[in-house]
Amino acid sequence: MSELLQQIVNGISLGSIYALIALGYTMIYGILRFINFAHGDVFMVGAFIGYYLTPQIITLAGGNLLVAAPIILAVTMLGCSILGVAIEKLAYRPLRSRPKLTVLITAIGVSFLLEYGGQLVFGPDPKLFPTLIPSGSVVNTEYIIIGTNSIVVIVTAFALMLLLRFIVFNTKMGTAMRAVSFDHRVASLMGINIDTIISFTFILGSSLAAAAALLYASIYPSINPLMGIFPGLKAFVAAVLGGIGNLAGAALGGLILGVTETFVSGYISSSFRDAIAFSILILILLFKPTGILGRHEREKV
Amino acid sequence: MLEIVDLEVKYGAIAALQGISLSVKPGQIVTMIGANGAGKSTLLRAVSGLVGITSGKILFDNANITNLPAHRIVGRGISHAPEGRMIFANLTVKENLEMGAYLRDDKDGIASDLERVFSLFPRLKERIHQSGGTLSGGEQQMLAVGRALMARPRMLLLDEPSLGIGPILVKAIFSTIVEINRELGMTILIVEQNAHQALKIAHYGYVVETGKIILQGPCVEIARNELVRKAYLSES
Numbered sequence: 321m322s323e324l325l326q327q328i329v330n331g332i333s334l335g336s337i338y339a340l341i342a343l344g345y346t347m348i349y350g351i352l353r354f355i356n357f358a359h360g361d362v363f364m365v366g367a368f369i370g371y372y373l374t375p376q377i378i379t380l381a382g383g384n385l386l387v388a389a390p391i392i393l394a395v396t397m398l399g400c401s402i403l404g405v406a407i408e409k410l411a412y413r414p415l416r417s418r419p420k421l422t423v424l425i426t427a428i429g430v431s432f433l434l435e436y437g438g439q440l441v442f443g444p445d446p447k448l449f450p451t452l453i454p455s456g457s458v459v460n461t462e463y464i465i466i467g468t469n470s471i472v473v474i475v476t477a478f479a480l481m482l483l484l485r486f487i488v489f490n491t492k493m494g495t496a497m498r499a500v501s502f503d504h505r506v507a508s509l510m511g512i513n514i515d516t517i518i519s520f521t522f523i524l525g526s527s528l529a530a531a532a533a534l535l536y537a538s539i540y541p542s543i544n545p546l547m548g549i550f551p552g553l554k555a556f557v558a559a560v561l562g563g564i565g566n567l568a569g570a571a572l573g574g575l576i577l578g579v580t581e582t583f584v585s586g587y588i589s590s591s592f593r594d595a596i597a598f599s600i601l602i603l604i605l606l607f608k609p610t611g612i613l614g615r616h617e618r619e620k621v
Numbered sequence: 622m623l624e625i626v627d628l629e630v631k632y633g634a635i636a637a638l639q640g641i642s643l644s645v646k647p648g649q650i651v652t653m654i655g656a657n658g659a660g661k662s663t664l665l666r667a668v669s670g671l672v673g674i675t676s677g678k679i680l681f682d683n684a685n686i687t688n689l690p691a692h693r694i695v696g697r698g699i700s701h702a703p704e705g706r707m708i709f710a711n712l713t714v715k716e717n718l719e720m721g722a723y724l725r726d727d728k729d730g731i732a733s734d735l736e737r738v739f740s741l742f743p744r745l746k747e748r749i750h751q752s753g754g755t756l757s758g759g760e761q762q763m764l765a766v767g768r769a770l771m772a773r774p775r776m777l778l779l780d781e782p783s784l785g786i787g788p789i790l791v792k793a794i795f796s797t798i799v800e801i802n803r804e805l806g807m808t809i810l811i812v813e814q815n816a817h818q819a820l821k822i823a824h825y826g827y828v829v830e831t832g833k834i835i836l837q838g839p840c841v842e843i844a845r846n847e848l849v850r851k852a853y854l855s856e857s
């Protein structure tokens with residue numbers, strides 16, 4: 321029983337990180353109808369920004385993590401946003417009227433560029449991510465240990481998801497995003513500048529990836545330029561599982577995947593861990609390609 | 622107010638507009654009638670910047686708007702309610718109307734325009750929190766016109782507001798269009814296949830056939846024209 325509870329907490333914590341990344345995939349899909357395969361690598365760059373930034377900011381903050389962490393989060397989000405917007409402007413925008421397959425292949429190209437560019441810039445060896453969340457535990461009994469980092473991860477991720485929900489459903493920019501995701505041309509008839517909304521979407525997606533990176537690196541502190549591949553692919557699966565294009569679906573998909581993975585590695589074998597996501601992907605594509613919360617695309621005339 | 626000079630638009634090899642010249646004066650309702658595929662929607666799309674222009678010029682208030690992107694043309698004061706309504710199905714009625722006012726930030730003005738749209742179309746008020754995709758065809762048409770009005774434009778482009786709705790609602794929509802023109806002094810360019818209704822409410826009309834204007838004049842004269850009566854008013 322206590323082990324079960326322990327696994328659930330760990331699963332939700334991992335799952336909420338997947339959810340943050342999955343939201344980026346699903347939002348960009350909603351607006352541009354393609355999978356931004358470079359998203360996982362933006363996540364990786366976020367981890368490295370955090371790696372170089374954390375010691376500096378902690379020193380500046382006089383060793384106070386509570387002051388340092390929000391600043392590190394904000395700067396990392398800014399860094400990833402600039403990267404995300406630049407990728408869209410330089411690589412995807414010129415191809416916007418081309419077939420989606422062209423853009424998809426370009427996204428894979430950008431992904432390789434970041435992975436190998438990352439090895440060049442940061443070096444290929446793993447690095448140890450500095451401590452951003454104080455170690456220790458919130459609950460520590462003989463039955464269950466809930467680490468401070470699990471709680472910080474879950475609380476931060478859920479707070480960001482609620483903030484995103486507010487932006488998308490309760491602000492003018494968010495409403496414009498939903499209008500653009502319905503139809504670019506009609507949205508432009510409202511006076512909406514499509515390019516602005518697309519950039520805004522990349523800012524939101526990349527910021528969430530940045531936050532996910534800091535949280536992920538706080539749980540798995542060994543970082544390297546290829547670290548974005550697996551979390552990226554899994555978050556993509558989570559987005560498809562929940563119904564691509566659907567925000568609540570991405571969050572739900574991430575949580576389901578995180579919990580399932582943790583259970584499988586806890587109760588069956590940790591070597592199956594990475595296989596779970598792809599088994600889910602195959603099953604979902606076979607039996608419910610629209611995902612849990614997804615609906616059929618409106619046929620465009 | 623709107624001056625179109627020798628406009629040509631091509632879709633690949635298809636010449637949809639082949640040298641159209643047309644003018645709309647302030648406060649007027651002008652209509653363009655023509656059969657399927659004549660180029661009516663293309664003309665409106667060219668004005669609002671949705672399709673590129675091969676040659677020709679479009680002037681609005683004497684300013685050249687020929688190559689402006691669509692989102693900038695709205696800012697100049699032209700609002701386009703497109704063919705097939707194109708309501709944001711995933712947004713509520715209220716959000717659809719708010720998107721119509723996207724470029725404005727005068728909160729009070731937007732609120733009073735919202736009330737005005739609701740008084741023109743009381744049905745929309747009853748469905749304010751319903752998602753656009755669940756409205757009936759006629760309600761969507763009202764929403765499309767209302768949404769275009771929310772920009773507080775100086776000119777309204779309406780693409781077949783009677784398409785796909787029943788005769789009673791068609792009458793209601795057309796009388797609302799007249800009301801918008803009279804009470805707000807709105808300049809309106811309306812393209813229609815329903816020549817009968819359009820010629821009844823408009824001041825001036827153009828008849829277009831395969832991308833060319835074949836006839837123009839005050840609507841009373843067009844309605845009397847032998848050819849128009851045969852081809853568009855289904856009289857013999």
Ligand SMILES: Nc1ncnc2c1ncn2[C@@H]1O[C@H](COP(=O)(O)OP(=O)(O)OP(=O)(O)O)[C@@H](O)[C@H]1O
Pocket residue numbers: 632633635636637655656657658659660661662663664704814
């Ligand atoms: N996106 C497009 N690509 C290629 N051809 C097009 C496109 N849109 C319109 N056309 C063609 O251009 C011509 C004019 O079309 P348009 O939609 O302007 O006609 P319309 O007068 O509005 O017709 P309707 O009354 O049926 O709406 C038609 O021959 C049509 O097939």
Ligand SMILES: [Mg+2]
Pocket residue numbers: 661662663704780
């Ligand atoms: Mg048409």
